[in-house]
Amino acid sequence: MTASFDIFLATVPGLEHVLLNEVIEAGFQNPVATGGGVTIQGSWHDVWRANLTLRGASKVLARIGEFRAFHLAQLDKRSRKFPWADILGQDVIDNDLAIKVEVNTNKKSKIYHAGAAVERIERAIHEEFGAKIAQGLENADIVFKVRIDDNNVQFSIDTSGEGLHKRGHKQAMGKAPMRETMAASFLRACGYSGNEPVLDPMCGSGTFLIEAAEISRNFMAGRARSFAFEALASYDADAVRGIREAWKIRASDQRFYGSDRNVNVIGFAKDNAARAGVCDLCHFAPTQVSNLERPDGPAGLVIVNPPYGARIGKKKDLFALYGSFGDVMREKFKGWRVGMITSDTQLAEATRLPWKPTEAPIAHGGLKVKLFQTDTLR
Structure with a gap:
């Protein structure tokens, strides 16, 4: 629970420097502005705190693992050995939550067909862990973001769920609202x-x-919403409650x-x-x-x-x-x-x-x- 890993705090391109300022002010460790957000080093406690408290972040993605794969058969085999149960909690099964995988690959990798990679990874999650696969991103409760770069398959999980602009209190909107x-x-x-x-x-x-x-x-x-991280194996309800209760208005x-x-x-x-x-x-x-x-x-x-x-x-x-x-x-x-x-x-x-x-x-x-x-x- 205290191990350190990469956490990516997404924002709108062009506002990375503003988010970086907020992240530094909030005391997160090793913040670096990159394209589309800020990367920090931290634990699951930092994932929860970022989701709960940062005003400029639109998503919080946690890097959960990686492996090498040079072809689809190898991707399938290694995806089946990936420790899904260490990431996804029993609530995923009990509440029939739907999983979706998004893959981004590039020409430096021998696996270049993103759709085929999505199919292999989703099948592995379903057959090895038992989770339901969502029909379309809009129907997903939990989303994995996979980047295949130079044959290195990097797994991140969207710990936010709905975009963080959805604070939980705006129900009525005018034309062309600002997030x-x-x-x-x-x-x-x-x-x-x-x-x-x-x-x-x-x-x-x-x-x-x-x-x-x-x-x-x-x-x-x-303060007024739920998050995807609540369905993960790492979720500690008491610790998250502690973050909420320690906050000073x-x-x-x-x-x-x-x-x-x-x-x-x-x-x-x-x-x-x-x-x-x-x-x-x-x-x-x-x-x-x-x-x-x-x-x-x-x-x-x-x-x-x-x-x-x-x-x-x-x-x-x-x-x-x-x-x-x-x-x-x-x-x-x-x-x-x-x-x-x-x-x-x-x-x-x-x-x-x-x-x-x-x-x-x-x-x-x-x-x-x-x-x-x-x-x-x-």
Whole structure:
């Protein structure tokens, strides 16, 4: 249980450096940013803690073993000898949980047909351990990720199950919602740590503000959901309960302001905030951007994920919206910082806000978006 192995913390490509910062701050060992995430060294306790507490990780994959295989017959034979019972708990059989295998191979390996490799490994799991095989990834309770690189077959298991953006409290969503894990990462990238107010003038179902309020209270990210690791042989319910009980929440007197021109999504946002336990910190109101007023109290962060052409609406119709947002920021929000997520630099420039240089683009909904930021507006 205390043995150390590789743990891969996945995130959206382009946000690896933000997750790395969070992982270092959380005290995980030997973090290294790689393509699509951060690799750490740790034990099963670290797997549980990462799933429960990290806000920017989308999945937690545990490296569980590897062997060499130069052809499919050898892959079949060695897969049958793999210690599946040491990984999969009896709950997999008792609860009729379904297993799925995904294989990624490359030209450096003699086994190049991923589908044939999947078939051999899944058959081995079914015949040697007795687990049911899922018909399609969407029906799987537990997923193994297998990488065949230079004839080395590396096994990892998805210990999260559903994506970690599914915190357990968002039931109602507006159009083109931002995932909670991305929202948390963008907040961190904007320097937000929970000690200032946050305003989102196009808040949709409230994702940014709910994440910000949870961070302000230091709520545990995964407190309201279950995980795939609960069905594994390594699972220690008492130890996981200990992680939950040792977590310290804190009082917060910050305020979080959300508005949107769509009255329906304001109702969604209020309901989601209530389920998350932060409705007392959040204020939502149906308001056009042009009618936005600066809240009383100290300055903080304005963060917004406005519509952009390929995502919602036509680009030519959006210049007025972006321009109006920029006007309100310059006229009424001196002392605040602004963060904006958009795929379109021309739309960002239409705000006439003093954007700092942007970093690498980030994958979101089939598009590449960038985080545009200002310093404190003066």
